Amino acid sequence: MTKVSPSVADAIADIPDGAQIMIGGFGGSGAPIELIHALIDRFRATGSPSNLTLINNNAGNGSIGIAAMIKAGMVGKMICSFPRSSNAEAFNEKYLAGEIALELVPQGTLAERIRAAGAGIPAFYTPTSFGTELAEGKPSEEFDGKMYVRERWLKADFALVKGHDGDEAGNLTYRLAGRNFNPLMAMAADRTIAQVSNLGAPGSIAPEAVITPGxxxxxxxxxxxxxxxxMLVRTGVIY
Amino acid sequence: MSGFNLMEDKLSNAQIAWRAAQDLEDGSYVNLGIGFPEMIAKFQPEGRNVTYHTENGVLGFGRAPAEGEEDWDLINAGKKAITLNPGASFFHHADSFAMVRGGHLDLAVLGAYQVAQNGDLANWRVGSKGVPAVGGAMDLVHGARRVAVVTDHVTKDGGPKLVEECTFPLTGVGCVTRVYTSLAVIDIAEGRFVLRDKLPAISLEELQAVTGARLHIEGEVGAIVVPEGI
Incomplete structure (x- = not known):
């Protein structure tokens, strides 16, 4: 059985309505734009998948990628740390109109919740957010004289990630700072779909250079x- | 009265950043918050080697590239294009925040809406309206050996930003160790503001009058003297 998919449309064809999807990247760095756009194409052609929950650090920029998914009306909820960026009108309008839900998670907690899910750790304690409104309703406990907040793992049905080099075994590398959330999300989803810029045979990536094992x-x-x-945002592209 | 004019004689943001930069330690690992705190790097004193961390997984980044030379896979937490210094490294987000919470950073510098005398910080939202966004601020205030704030000493309306208790939603509890303001350098020690340096032109009484909690003095108060041209 091969992991290689012939096209981005094939790669995302199984994602159903209501799915919880992690999308890698931080801003545009490491963002799997082509996989996202394939989902939008499918939604426009078939009305599905809709009512998605997306997990990303941000909530989209401009009129492409995650912002275009939100504009298209495919997204019911965002789980993110920083939805308010310079070109986040797509999310802002829907949020202020009460048409999209938001779970706001501190960035390091978001990363660790995803890592914990991938590592089989259902909960952990972090100092982050103790004493703030984002800790309301969460258990807290003192360790060695300092207070910590209990946070749960964060899983997903699917992860869409962007690698640089990939091989047919699913091993991945990342380009520059495009790594960010991608390796964590790849571990935390039931089904991880990776777009890669260069796909090679097993062995094409030196084992010690693999960042995400297949x-x-x-x-x-x-x-x-x-x-x-x-570049798409700067040139005003609307998807 | 010394005739100190609060709005005209205070330090500019660049001058506050210069003052904060004088305390950068040689060999330290530092995270500078997006916006105002980032200016500190411009004033890093010569001869001191500082390695800058950014939340999205880079240690050892340098100046912004020239326009047209950007590589948009190489950005900082403010989504600005960066370049790398020799010895730089990449890592994923969980490792990046392990560096933060795990006590591996020497210094984190953030902006503030309010700082309380016990070190509480409010810097992520001022009310319940609009779209909330927290980013990495709640993580960055925990774990760094020193957590500093750069800020105007007062609000645009002249009200105090250094207060007995924060009224805006908190970013972290008891986390700030030093505040660099447009008028003074103030440490937070044992639940009190301790004045370290101030502008020579402002009197202690005038400074206290624009501070929302008592300023304590331990030993000599230094003078902030910013070089011409900054």
């Missing part, structure tokens, strides 16, 4: 010249 990746699809979110 055990965490279910589907690999090559997108040889990926678009860069920042």
């Amino acid at each position: 055990i965490f990746v279910d589907v690999v699809v090559e997108v040889s010249e990926p678009q860069q979110e920042e």
Whole structure:
């Protein structure tokens, strides 16, 4: 059985309505734009998938990627740390109109909740958010004289990630700071779909250079010249 | 009266950043918050080696690239393009925040809406309206050996930002160790504001009058003297 998918449309074809989806990237760095746009294409053609819960650090920029999913009306809820960025009108309008739900999570807690899910750790204690409104309703406990807040793991049905080099075994590397949330999300979803800029045979990536081992990746699809979110936003592209 | 004019004679943000930069330690690992705190790097004193951390997984970044030279996979937490210094490294977000909460950073510098005398910080929202966004601020206030704030000493209306208790939603409890303001440098020790340095032109009485909690004095108060041209 191969992990290689012939196209981004095939790679995302199984994602159902109501799915919880992690999307890698931080801003445009490491964002799997082509997988996201394939989901939008499918929604426009079939009305599905809809009512999605998305997990990302942000809530989209401009009129492409996650922002375009929100504008298209596919997203019911965002779980993120920083929805308020310079070109986040798509999310802002829906949120202020009460048409999209938001779970706001501090950035380091978001990363650790995802890591914990991938590592089989159902909960952990962190100093982050103790004494703030984001800790309301969460258990807290003192360890060695300091207070900590209990946080739960965060899982997903699917993860969409962007690698740089990938191989047919699902091993991945990342380009520059495009790593960010991608390796964590790849571990935390039932089904991880990776777009990679270069797809090779097993052995094409030196074992010591692998960052995400293939055990965490279910589907690999090559997108040889990926678009860069920042350039799309700057040139005013509307997807 | 010394005739100190609060709005005209105070330090600019660049001058506050210069003062904060004088305390950067050689060999330290530092996270500078997005916006105002980032200016501190511009004034890093010569001969001191500082490694800058950014939340999205880079240690050892340098100045912004020239326009047209940006690589948008190489950005900082403010989504600005960066360059790398020799010895830089990349890592994923969980490792990045392990560096933060795990006590590996020497210094984190943030902005503030309010700082309380016990070190409570409010810097992420001022009310319940609009779209809330927290980013990494609630993480960054925990774990760094020193957590400093750079801020105007007063609000735009002249009200105090250094207060007995924060009224805005908290970012962290008892976390700030030093505040660099447009008028003074103030440490937080044992639940009190302790005045370290102030502008020579402002009297202690005038400074106390624009501070929302008692300023304590231990030993000599230094003078903030910013070089010409900053």
